[in-house]
Amino acid sequence: MDILQQFLIPFLDVELFLLVAAGTFAGIFIGAIPGLSVTMAVALLLPLTYSWEMLPALALMLGVYFGGVFGGSRAAILVNIPGAPSNVATSLDGYPLTQRGEARTALTLTTIFSFIGGLFGVIVLATAAPLVSTIAIQFGQIDYFLLAILGLLLIGSLSQGSVAKGIFAAGAGIILGLVGMDSIGGGTRFTFGSLQLMNGIDFVVAILGLFGMAEILYQLKTLNEKGQTITLKKMIVPPLRLVFKFLPLSLRVNVMGVLIGALPGAGGEIAALLSYDHAKRTVKKPNRPFGQGAYAGVIAPEAGNSSAIGGALIPLLTLGIPGDAVTAIFIGALFIHGLQPGPLLMEQSGDLFWVMVGSSVLANVFLLIFGLLIVSIFIRVVTVPKQILLPIIAVITVIGAYAMNNNMTDVYWLLGFGLVGFFMKVHNFSVAPLVLGLILGPLIDESFRRAYMAAQGTPEFLMGFVNSPISLILTLALVFTLFSQTTWYERFKRKLKER
Amino acid sequence: MKTLKSLLPGLLMMMISLIVLSQAIGMDDTSILDPASGSFFPAIVGLIMFVTGGVTFLQERRSTPSDGNTETEGTNDPDVASTTNTFDKKDYQLVLLYYCLVIGFVVILPIISFFPAAFLFLVTSIFFLKGVSWRINLLVSLGAIFVIYFLFSELFNIVFP
Numbered sequence: 001m002d003i004l005q006q007f008l009i010p011f012l013d014v015e016l017f018l019l020v021a022a023g024t025f026a027g028i029f030i031g032a033i034p035g036l037s038v039t040m041a042v043a044l045l046l047p048l049t050y051s052w053e054m055l056p057a058l059a060l061m062l063g064v065y066f067g068g069v070f071g072g073s074r075a076a077i078l079v080n081i082p083g084a085p086s087n088v089a090t091s092l093d094g095y096p097l098t099q100r101g102e103a104r105t106a107l108t109l110t111t112i113f114s115f116i117g118g119l120f121g122v123i124v125l126a127t128a129a130p131l132v133s134t135i136a137i138q139f140g141q142i143d144y145f146l147l148a149i150l151g152l153l154l155i156g157s158l159s160q161g162s163v164a165k166g167i168f169a170a171g172a173g174i175i176l177g178l179v180g181m182d183s184i185g186g187g188t189r190f191t192f193g194s195l196q197l198m199n200g201i202d203f204v205v206a207i208l209g210l211f212g213m214a215e216i217l218y219q220l221k222t223l224n225e226k227g228q229t230i231t232l233k234k235m236i237v238p239p240l241r242l243v244f245k246f247l248p249l250s251l252r253v254n255v256m257g258v259l260i261g262a263l264p265g266a267g268g269e270i271a272a273l274l275s276y277d278h279a280k281r282t283v284k285k286p287n288r289p290f291g292q293g294a295y296a297g298v299i300a301p302e303a304g305n306s307s308a309i310g311g312a313l314i315p316l317l318t319l320g321i322p323g324d325a326v327t328a329i330f331i332g333a334l335f336i337h338g339l340q341p342g343p344l345l346m347e348q349s350g351d352l353f354w355v356m357v358g359s360s361v362l363a364n365v366f367l368l369i370f371g372l373l374i375v376s377i378f379i380r381v382v383t384v385p386k387q388i389l390l391p392i393i394a395v396i397t398v399i400g401a402y403a404m405n406n407n408m409t410d411v412y413w414l415l416g417f418g419l420v421g422f423f424m425k426v427h428n429f430s431v432a433p434l435v436l437g438l439i440l441g442p443l444i445d446e447s448f449r450r451a452y453m454a455a456q457g458t459p460e461f462l463m464g465f466v467n468s469p470i471s472l473i474l475t476l477a478l479v480f481t482l483f484s485q486t487t488w489y490e491r492f493k494r495k496l497k498e499r
Numbered sequence: 500m501k502t503l504k505s506l507l508p509g510l511l512m513m514m515i516s517l518i519v520l521s522q523a524i525g526m527d528d529t530s531i532l533d534p535a536s537g538s539f540f541p542a543i544v545g546l547i548m549f550v551t552g553g554v555t556f557l558q559e560r561r562s563t564p565s566d567g568n569t570e571t572e573g574t575n576d577p578d579v580a581s582t583t584n585t586f587d588k589k590d591y592q593l594v595l596l597y598y599c600l601v602i603g604f605v606v607i608l609p610i611i612s613f614f615p616a617a618f619l620f621l622v623t624s625i626f627f628l629k630g631v632s633w634r635i636n637l638l639v640s641l642g643a644i645f646v647i648y649f650l651f652s653e654l655f656n657i658v659f660p
Contacts, residue, residue, distance in 0.1 A: 036655065044655060164551040164558070168512050171548035175519050175541060182537040185529065189537055190522055213601070220597055221590045223628060387631050391624040392643045394601055395617050398608070399647060403657045411605050419598065426586055427508050445540045452534045461534075 006354035009055075010362045016059045020359050023063020024366040028374070030064065031071025031083045034212055034393075034400045037204065038068030038084065039325045046329055046336075054337045054352070059359045061333065065326055066363040069268060069309055070114045070371065073302050077106045078381045079393060081212040085203060086268035086305040088435050089276035091211065093290060093297025100293050103379050108239050109295060110302040111371030113250050117303035118364040120254040121261065121310020125317070126357045132311070133318040135470070136262040141454060142464040144266070144447035146474035148440045151270050153481050154277045154433075166433045169424065173437020174444070176201055184449055196409045203438040205401045205410045209417025210424075210431045212397040216390050217422040223386055242295060249296060250303040253278055257304040261311020267324035268305035268312075269439055275304025281484070310360065316341055317353055509556025516549035600624050613652075613659035617644050 010016040030041045041064050045057065072083025077094030090110065097106040124132060139147075152170065179190045180200030191197040253275035260271040279290075279300035286294035312323030313330075320342030322328035334341045339349055381389070401414035421431050455461035465475045483489050523545050529536040586594070604620035621640035625631050631639075651657045 033650065036650070040655065162555065162558070164554040165508070165512075168516075168548050168551040168555070171519075171544045171551070172515070174544050175548075178541055185537040187527055187529065187537055189526060189541065190519075217594050217598060220593050220628075221586060223593075385631065387625055387628040388635075388639050390628065391621050392639075394604075394624070395621060395643065395647060398601070398605060399613075399617075399651055399657075399659075402660065403651055403655065406658060408605075408609060408660060411608075415598075415602060415605060418601075422594065429508075441544075445537075448540060449535050449537075458534075 003350075003354055006351045007358040007361075009355050010059055010358040015056060016355075016359065017362065019056050019060045020063040020362045021366050023060040024067035024363050025063075025370050027064040027067020027069075028071040028074070028367070028370055031068035032074040032378070034075055034081045034083060034208055034397055036083075036400065036403070038065060038072075039329070040403075041068055042326050042329050046332055050336060054333075054339075055355055057333060058330075058352075058356060061330065062356065062359045063363045063366070066118055066306075066309060066360065066367055067370075069305055070111070070118075070302070070367050073110050073114070073298075074107065074378050077110065077298065078103060078378060079389070080215045081393065081397070082207055084269075085207060085435070085439060086272045086308075087301070088207065088211075088269065088432060089272045089301035090298055092276065092432060093292070093294050096291070096293035097295075097298065098382055102293065103382055104375060105239070105242075105295070106298050107375045107378060108372065109242060109246075110298050111368060111375070112239065112243055113246070113299045113303040114306040114371070115364050115368040116247075116250055117254050117257060117306030118309060118367060119361065120251070121258050121307035121313075122357060122360040122364065123310070124258045124307075125310040125313050125360070126354075129314045129318050132258065132262050132314050135259070136264070136315055137319060137321075138468070138470055139263055140464070140468065140471070141447045141451035142461075143468075143470050143474055144263070145444060145451055146465070146471065146478055147260075147263070147266060147270070148444040148447060150474065150478055150481060151273055151440050152436065152444065153478070153485070154273055154436060162428060165429045169429050169431070170433035170437040173434040173439075174441030175437075176206065176434075177203070177438045177441030178445060183446060184453075201413060201438070202404050202410060203435065204404055205413050206417050206438055207435055208397045208401050209414040210421035210435060212393060212400075213414055213418025214421025214425060214431065216394050216397075217418060218425050219386060219390060223390075246296060246299050249279055249283065249300060252282070253300045253304040254307040257307030258311035258314075260304075261308030261323055262314045263311075264315055264321050264323055266443070268308040271308040271311075272301035272305040273436060273439075275300040313356070313360070317345060317356070318342075320345070505559050505562075506556060509552055509554075509559055512552030512555055513549055514552075516545050516552050519545035519548060597624065597627070600627065609660040613648065614644060617647070 010020055027038065027041065030036045031038055042061050045061050045064065069084070069086060072087035073090045073094065074083065076082040076087040076091035078098055080091050080095040080098075082088045082091050094106050094110070097103060175190060177200075180188065180198055182189050188198060253271075256275055256278065257268075257271040260266050260274065261268065276297060279294075279296040283294070283296040286296050288294055290297050308323075312327045315321040315323050316327040316330055320331065320340065322331055331341050334345075339345065339352070345353065397414060398411055401410045402408065404410050424431055424434070451464060452461050455464055464471060466472050520542060523538045523542040524531055526538040526541075529538040531538045531542040533539060600620065600623060604616060607619070608616045610616075618640055621643060622636055625636045625640065626633075648659075652659060
């Protein structure tokens with residue numbers, strides 16, 4: 001009974017109710033603006049916790065968190081600029097949907113499935129947090145390595161032109177991700193003696209350049225061509241029918257999203273990419289091929305990254321370990337108020353846990369309401385003439401890149417990545433594998449080396465792939481994924497059908 | 500007869516891979532044969548990149564002149580397939596000029612501060628891209644700058660260059 005009362009506090013307390021609403025609303029717009037990240041927004045709210053009571057500050061921060069992750073998909077769908085790395089996969093089918101005049105359907109579907117995903121994550125947080133955190137804490141370095149390699153196998157899904165070019169782009173992304181100080185050995189890699197490269201390359205800047213600036217340059221060609229204006233179609237298929245159709249897919253990627261979100265260091269971006277890949281492998285008859293505006297291609301990544309939020313809150317509240325950058329700020333907020341996040345938090349301040357769960361549910365409800373209500377506002381972006389839209393996006397991407405670390409070096413990187421992205425598009429290199437490499441490269445490098453160093457020689461390292469249940473499952477998944485990309489698998493499937 | 504243009508991507512890929520490989524081999528206090536060192540993984544990646552460069556080069560060499568229009572063929576990537584025509588000289592000129600405008604904006608940004616630099620850039624580029632009246636151009640430029648300034652500076656305390 002106590003639990004229910006605590007859970008309902010955000011719904012019944014007018015101040016908390018309005019703060020969650022305001023946070024979610026602001027978060028949606030912040031997330032939609034390239035360069036303004038959820039982490040930045042939540043970090044800016046941290047000082048509030050000094051002067052505010054704990055619960056109002058947390059309610060506002062949670063609203064911004066859920067709204068911000070969702071908001072990033074708006075820009076990915078409408079203008080092909082992912083608001084955050086976790087929205088990269090959404091742009092692969094979201095933008096083609098906009099180009100086909102189906103932006104309204106894409107925005108509506110992603111809103112509904114983000115709500116379902118977010119709610120699923122919170123339900124798992126409320127009911128199975130200790131179990132999920134037990135699994136997450138058992139993940140060793142070799143498991144992280146296997147997980148990242150599994151993610152890297154998405155290249156096959158993401159590079160729909162030439163696979164060789166896709167692998168090359170992913171390799172280039174990995175190398176770019178390794179630029180700077182070697183966190184294990186202490187030396188420098190690929191810095192060419194430049195001090196400015198010592199801190200490495202921020203992958204958000206790379207995304208702004210490869211997607212934003214490159215898209216601006218690429219769109220110039222279509223500027224004066226007739227018939228290039230996007231006409232908005234009405235939603236032909238009732239969204240409710242699609243919601244029921246894609247619910248099983250959504251639930252599968254939600255489970256994946258929560259588990260990946262719960263892993264420290266593996267957040268919404270990996271969850272979204274793996275969810276996209278899962279959709280591509282399991283949806284037998286998409287409405288159109290993936291990459292050309294498949295509904296499942298926008299639903300899966302958004303459902304995955306939304307459920308990852310609940311997952312990221314699990315290790316924070318049960319173990320005191322942040323699941324991602326935003327939850328690390330939440331730890332700061334709890335510390336400021338003298339609370340110790342970790343196993344004792346639920347025993348000593350169980351009320352706080354349930355108020356956070358209640359605020360998260362409320363944030364998702366507001367996300368659904370605002371998300372659906374403001375579709376018609378967002379959609380107007382598409383109807384703005386490109387002569388006006390492209391220069392404004394250029395200013396936002398430049399200022400957004402500068403805002404990441406308040407320095408002009410990131411802006412120069414933006415310009416460089418913009419040019420590289422443009423030529424990649426012109427010469428049929430998919431941009432997505434490069435971003436995939438940038439995100440996963442450092443994780444693969446570090447986890448591989450740490451796992452190797454922890455093992456007593458190569459034989460023990462190799463045994464590590466099979467000597468724990470998690471490693472074994474991941475190794476088998478890896479082998480299966482590799483096998484499924486060969487012609488033998490196709491022949492095997494055909495034989496099974498013939499029988 | 501293969502044109503250099505069609506073989507260029509493969510050649511460029513191999514050259515970039517060789518730079519990566521040479522950097523990996525030349526790293527201080529590391530050995531590419533030691534899996535725990537900082538150069539082992541980059542060397543493997545460099546090697547894989549080199550192989551993919553070689554594969555691309557051979558693929559382009561084998562393709563017949565009739566399927567030389569490889570720019571968009573056989574791909575359903577939205578990034579690629581959104582425009583089915585290739586870029587001609589006129590398109591490249593437009594892209595280059597606009598890119599120079601963006602560079603100009605970035606260069607003058609720290610010199611004359613955000614407001615005048617962004618205003619100049621927006622007015623010039625909207626005029627450059629044609630099709631918008633002067634009145635709308637000025638109104639949109641001013642409106643956009645104020646909204647961007649409010650969002651980044653007032654709301655997020657970002658100090659503009």
